[in-house]
Amino acid sequence: MSVRLRGRQDLPLVGGTFAYLRDPLTFMRDQAARHGAVSEMDFVGSRWTVLLGPDACGEALRNADKAFASGPGWGRLVGPFFDRGLMLLDFEEHHRHRRLLQAAFTRDRLEGYTAALGPAVARGLDRWDAGADFAVYPALKDLTLDLATQVFMGADDRTDPDELRAVNEAFVACVQAATAVVRLPLPGTRWGRALRGRRLLEDHLGRRLDERRTGGGDDIFSVLCRLSQDGEQLSDADVVNHMIFLLMAAHDTSTITVSTVMQYLGQHPAWQDRLRAEAADLDEQPTLEELDGLVSFDLVLKEALRLVPPVPVLARRTVKDTEVLGVPVPAGRLTAVMIHLQHHDEALWPEPERFDPERFSVDRREDKVHRHAWEPFGGGVHKCLGMFFAGAEVKLILHQLLRRYSWTVPTDYRARLGYASLPVPLDGQPVDLHALERTP
Ligand code: HEM
Secondary structure, rough: OOOOOOOOOOOOOOHHHHHHHHHHHHHHHHOOOOOOOOEEEEEEEEEEEEOOOOHHHHHHHHHHOEEEEOHHHHHHHHHHOOOOOOOHHOOHHHHHHHHHHHHHOOOOHHHHHHHHHHHHHHHHHHHOOOOOOOEEEHHHHHHHHHHHHHHHHHOOOOOOHHHEEEEEHHHHHHHOOOOOHHHHHHHOOOHHHHHHHHHHHHHHHHOOOOHHHOOOOHHHHHHHHHHHEEEEOOHHHHHHHHHHHHHHHHHHHHHHHHHHHHHHHHHHHHHHHHHHHHHOOOOOOOOHHHOOHHHHHHHHHHHHHOOOOOOOOEEEEOOEEEEEOOOOOOOOOEEEEEHHHHOOOOOOOOOOOOOOOOHHHHOOOOOHHHOOOOOOOOOOOHOOHHHHHHHEEEEHHHHHHHHHHHHEEEOOOOOOOOOOOOOEOOOOEEEEEEOOOOOO
């Protein structure tokens, strides 16, 4: 039996686009209430199947009949700029590349990255100028970009600062183009800038492959260059493609997470003090093992990722006819796996809009109520490869922030988030940032 599903299609082609961009959570609630867990909508010019709730989203992510492909779904959104990154590969090829890349994210490797990240965070924070209404989001974005060039790409004091600036600008252009309205390589457009940026990144990384292969460095780029398993290696083009994607996957996601945590800690001083007390027990440059022991940090991080998942919707496209919860989805259909809604579902989380990190504590574990209740890192074979790296990076930044500053945010402040790509605070997220006396 073929069921023709209808979602909100008030306007041809754009359908739910504006409603989603204005307020995604309200849009998702409304869509689920009117049309159920599996429905359709038009979004930026294409017809999408929309999956809402833990059962529907979980089914697509588990992908038991291999009907949902990630590459042709995400490719529609992130354009040609992150082509052939891990998330854009599928099935057998994805499996092969993921096995190889996992070797760059082992515990040993993470310990090395943590040791390099700590001093780089300190250097970045040394440039912060505390004060009232400090726009925390752009400052964090600059910081994580610096971390990316140092710890991912291995830039150091010998790297030409002009070239580094050009690389940073090229990377930012690629990220911004994912939200471009004009998707043509015309002069002066975001799309055109991003295509030039992509070429610059390819050239910059490509020229350094040989030196990184033999140089013995511990940055992610050098590690990728040397990866090999069962005689298999990444080609030069693979290394470049994976690097460009990793930079993107790590950048905004971690920035959004830290800025969300800063907002909630600014509004909940008791939690801020509790984390600061934990941070005070460690040295300025903690090891990975010490970071693992920061229990209150973990609770707050999980709650921030629940309230504002940095990747609220995952994109897929069906490669064959399939069904979700018994509802048919035709081959070739773009599919939006809207994990955001289940993070705010009253049926799963008591008082879902309340900041309550203890809900993740051992005696409560509210996330265990459903296998797919909490999914900020996705699920199934494409689950975030950098999850533990992200945990270490975010904790290192927070650890140093808490030792250097205290901050406040008005309790009625709600960040106005732009959802054109990932959820970024449109006002830069101001906080009143006060420098603390530092022990020499
Ligand atoms: C808080 C920070 C982060 C969040 C919330 C996050 C979230 C996600 C999500 C939801 C996916 C799955 C996408 C999908 O299934 O369509 C994903 C994939 C991925 N992430 Fe992350 N991410 C974060 C940080 C990072 C970092 C720091 C790295 C690298 C160092 C990274 C590398 C990747 C990679 C390589 C994939 C693709 C995995 C695959 O397709 O096999 N992520 N991430």
